[in-house]
Amino acid sequence: MVVYALFGVLALVALAPVAIALNASARATALVYSASLMITLIVGTAALLALTGYDGAGSAVTLPLGLPWLGAHFRIDALSAFFLAVINLGGAAASLFALGYGRHEEFPGRVLPFYPVYLGAMNLVLLADDAFSFLVSWEFMSLSSWALVIAHHRVRENLRAGYVYLLMAGFGTLALLLAFGLLAGAQGNYAFDAIRAAHPSTGLAALVLILVLIGAGSKAGLVPLHAWLPLAHPAAPSHISALMSGVMTKVAVYAFVRITFDLLGPPDWWWSLVVLAVGGISAVMGVLYALMQRDVKRVLAYSTIENIGIIFAALGLALAFKAYAMHFAAALALTAALLHVFNHALFKNLLFCGAGAVLSATGERDLEKLGGLIHRMPQTAFVFLIGCTAISALPPLNGFVSEWLIFQAILLSPQLPSWGLKLMVPAVGALLALSAALAGACFVRAFGIGFLGRPRSDEARGAQETDTHSLAAMYALAALCLIAGILPGLFIDTLAPVAQMLTQGRMPVQTGVEWLSIVPIAESRSSYNGLLVFVFMTASGMIAAFAIHRLASDRIRRSIAWGCGYPDPGPLTQYTADSLAQPIRRVFGTLVFSAHESGEMPPPGSTAPARLTVKMRDPVWDTLYAPVADFITYASERLNVLQFLTIRRYLTLVFMALVLLLLVLAIWP
Amino acid sequence: MALIHDLAFQGAQMLLVLLLSPLLTGFVRKVKARLLRRQGPPLLQPYRDLIRLMRKDVVLADNASWLFRVIPYLVFAATWVAASLVPTFRSGLLFSWTADLIAIIALIGSARFFLALAGIDAGTSFGGIGTSREVMIASLAEPAMLMIVFTLALIAGSTQLSTMAAFMNSPEVGLRVSLGLALIALIIVAIAENARVPVDNPATHLELTMVHEAMVLEYSGRHLALIELSVMLKLLLYMSLIACLFAPWGIAAATATPAFVAVGVGAYAAKLAAGGFLLAVFETSIAKMRVFRVPEFLGAALMLALLATLLRFVSGSF
Incomplete structure (x- = not known):
């Protein structure tokens, strides 16, 4: 092979x-x-x-x-x-x-x-x-x-x-x-x-873990x-x-799993503490960043950070369970993480392809210049919507299944004996719940502003449906999202050998369960059946539609939208990507991004436009990267003199370096 | 035979929630009106409204897409499926293992996701304002709800509603701090999720104060009827949920005799009436909040629920 x-x-x-x-x-x-x-x-x-x-x-x-x-x-x-x-x-x-x-x-x-x-x-x-x-x-x-x-x-x-x-x-x-x-x-x-x-010894393993992280x-x-x-x-x-x-x-997730679960030997309990914290913070920060972006591809890139955070949080749980030899729970958490790896690969590929189709149809990545694409690119809109629903962890699609499994794993964790984990796991659970809810908001925004409403630019107005190859790829991915959502048991069973190899535990076989439900622990404890949810939803929606169209009314008239009686105000009065995220920016952004809004109103009687300025800081860049970059600039400016020495001085430097190295060798035990 | 029996009960439950939910809404409206010393509309008015709306033409905004026309059915389907899986008068529903409590919450989340999209579709600013506020409220209410579910699941040792209801009915539960915190948080979340005063006003007529109503402003005719019905179903769902978790008395077991089932139906009706009455009293005695007060209100629910979960993690006795 x-x-x-x-x-x-x-x-x-x-x-x-x-x-x-x-x-x-x-x-x-x-x-x-x-x-x-x-x-x-x-x-x-x-x-x-x-x-x-x-x-x-x-x-x-x-x-x-x-x-x-x-x-x-x-x-x-x-x-x-x-x-x-x-x-x-x-x-x-x-x-x-x-x-x-x-x-x-x-x-x-x-x-x-x-x-x-x-x-x-x-x-x-x-x-x-x-x-x-x-x-x-x-x-x-x-x-x-x-x-x-x-x-x-x-x-x-x-x-x-x-x-x-x-x-x-x-x-x-x-x-x-x-x-x-x-x-x-x-x-x-x-x-x-x-x-x-x-x-390796404990200290060495700790160092390796940090380096791998x-x-x-x-x-x-x-x-x-x-x-x-x-x-x-x-x-x-x-x-x-x-x-x-x-x-x-x-x-990268593979590299982490390979080294920490396979090569590094039995884990210490506190490893999981680090991984859980990093995962939980990445999940929430990633989606908050995503909510603040206008560029649709950057929204997707930040949402990748969120999903990676979710995966690492689940991996952290698996490490915790493994450290305490709770093989079954470790297998559950690891399976959840790997299933999310698979799911995320599906819907993120789908969404980026959709963004690519929009980009080639309109030449725009800026959400504020899109809008109304569902009329001009109905098929792309349809598959993009499936991707958005899946990534927002909504049933009956696949994103929900992996998050559901992660929550089931969290519910097993009070049995962990360590106090640090007893406090960390519920906090991470809350962060994951928050990130799931914010992801929903983020993709309402991405899809709603990009594809719904009225076009905000001529490029969006003149868009054409994308080509068949692109559509075929996106339809295939969307179909897989649905299949993985309604038949998750198949995928969980496929993952069993991996969990067996890395955690010495395994989840119960799912494919034999009645009605193709998934039952991670026991039926009295929890179960989910994506297939039936899908069937029930389709059936009840269809029955409602059929009954109403048949018995009540099926007529439709078109008219202008309600605008308080004012004449049609034009597409620029629609909500924009920024204004849609404004309440969330105000609730979370003031804390995380030090977001600050200042309004500037013209004096009464003036017809000048009012202005709203938003200032945001990137906390990570400002506190971590900018100081490092500043220091490197400073140091390189200082060391710049070394470029302009005479040959004698260079030779002296070489000689001194040699002496120094020899001294080190002499002193080295 | 047993299967047919169970199937019948599941079907009865589905029809029951569908038929009962307008009555509950009518009851709340009636009590509210009486508290304001008005006569109020008759109890059956919501049914008449729904039927009238269904017979009317749909007036679509010029820009509305196919998605706008599909969404009412999606929202209705998701809410109805979720509502039929919460035990009402009899536990051990045939399809209760289809979706546990987390999945029921997520189904409601699906309904909200699509409704929020519908708000943007017509391309007006009112829809946008509704969507924007709704996702902000949801971004706090959903995690709070999940933490409540975590607390309850840790107490009952299950996320399966039937099992949870059975556990809550057993003497093992006792009085717990975490249960109290979870109940307060759940009530706050339920108020926000159902767009009730003080978070949102279901009877408002001013666009700028709307949240839910602004999102569905462009809907009319049968589409509006379905959305209204979903709103009613959701209210019933949350009442049933609170009843089955915190007041599980009288719910008939899966093996109960017809007499017990009758008791269950009676108890359920009494619980709904009590819940509706309390909601009406609460709504008349409090003013609507400013939009940016809502995050603090919901933040309190999130913190309470997180505290409850932490307590459960720290010790099994809380």
Whole structure:
């Protein structure tokens, strides 16, 4: 199996020179994306089959590449099979979407060669079974996605996004490098098998956990390491944004799960405290940021931070349960986290594709210039609505199922003996509940302002429905959202081997339950049946519609909307994205963003417009990034003198450095 | 045979909530009117209103999309499904395992999500104002409600409403601090969710003071009838929820004899009447809040519910 996956990666990487050779013709676009679609579909299906038929061993191969004494180890076990399936599903959807969307690309030569390499690198990270290949693939993934972020490098913002991304990616990889260095120990056993066998001491494990949280967390977008994400994800072409947000953040989640659950040995209870806190804060901060954005792709990028926060909170719960050997509860929390990984990959891909379709139809990403698209792009609006409903965790779609499972896991946590967790878990539960409610508000805003109402610009007025390939990709994702929502039992059962491998526990088999309900613990305790909710809702809605149309009235008249009797006031009087979020900004933003509104009224009798100014600060940027950037600027200005020394002084410096190093060696025990 | 029996009770419950909810609203209106020394409309007036509305033409705003026409059915369906899963006079409903309390709350959330979208669809500022305020209220009421559910679920050891009601009816419950806090929080949330005074005024005629009414301002005819019916169903749902969790006396068990079922029906009617009466008294004795007072009001509910959950986590005896 692993060999075939490696062949898939090889084929993807081989597409890059083909793309370059074809010199970005229209044929190259079609070829690269359709080939990527085929390969990711095949690898994804194979991974899914490997997961369902997982025998507890997996398959491994060692190639004579990389470090000479190590070789390159590759392996597929349940965990990597699951993530392979998620990533290749997302990759396939993005490729199908790009078959249509990519035709609008202005400079295909800057996208096509990197796209398959990026997909291949993400696959390779999941396959890697030693630290060296892992880090090399990780860096490949970062660099190829960086190249895609600055594909449109004439836009100044994109360059800045690329710069910040490169810095943060380098920083994250450094943290992971140090983490693996610590894990490998003095002998330098970089193979995962050796790391797994050697249990590090408590202090060392703590350090590794923090480093992993920084390394994987910065890639995943955990607050406060998220600063690059809302810049970089929207800057790339939309199908790349979909991959970065829907898929690459999942690779980061994989790195975190692989190291903390698999390689690092039995967890301490306080690890979960850190992970829970970071997850809960990311969830709420992410969605609050999202509510304040006007750019629809930035809204989606910030909502990724929220969902990553939810996933990490569930992972934190799983760690807590695992630390106290509550295997069943750990399996429940881990399954919930992984199910949310899958669900988020589906709806975030869908939403970014929808945003891409809007972008190519109108040339606008600014919500304040959209509106009324449901009339001109009815199909895109329909699938985008499904994505919005799913991500807002509303039944009967899939987002609700994973959040429901997380809440069920939280309800098991009073049995945890530690006091810190007894206080932390309900607080995180409240944060998750708050973020779920705010996510609903956020996507009412994103969909309502973008697609409903009247168009706010000529571009929105003249929009056309998007092409069939893009629609096919979005319909496929929307259908999967619905299927995962009404038949969650299938997906939970598929995840059982992963939970078994990482927590030694498993949830009850769901597919045998009557009526296809899901019963995580016991039927008297809790159960949910998405299928029946869906059927009941459809049936009662249809019965109501039928009865009323048949027995009462089915006539419709059109008229102007109610405007207190004033003549039609024009589309600019509609609520805007900013004004819709104003009450929430006032309730939460004054605390979090120090939001401050000041109104300026013209004197009585004057016809000048009144002005409202809103000032907001980004607390994370201001307190964490700005001081670091200031310090680096300050230090580099001070050290600037070193660039203008004479040769004698340089030689003196070299000599002194040598003496210093020798002294250190002499004193070193 | 047992299946048919259960199915009959489930069907009876679905019809009961549907048919009873306008009566409850009519009753609250009547009591309110009497408290204001007015005669008030007859008890059955809501039924007449609904039927009249259903027979009228729908007048759609020029810009209204297909979604605007689908939303009333979606909202009605979600609310009706949620309302039919809360035990009223008899527990052990056939489909009670379809959705536990968390899912019922989320179903109401779905209804609200779509209604909020409908507010924006017509492209007027009144709809926007309603939506904007509604999502602000929801962003505090929903987490508060979830924390209440957490508290109750931790006490009863289940999120399944039938199990919870049975537990609350057993002598194991006793008087608990967390239960008291949860009850206060639940009442606040219920008032906000149902757009009652002091959070919102269901009888207002001034657009700028509206929240719920502003969102549905563009609806007319059968669409409006469905939305009104959903509002009535939601009020009934919250009353039934409070009754089945905090006053579960008289709810007939799944195995009860017809006599007990009759007692259950009587007890349920008495509880609804008491709840409706208290709501009317509360509404007449308090003024509507300014919109930005509402977050403080709901924030109090959130804090109370969080405190209750924390107490439950800290010790099982609270």
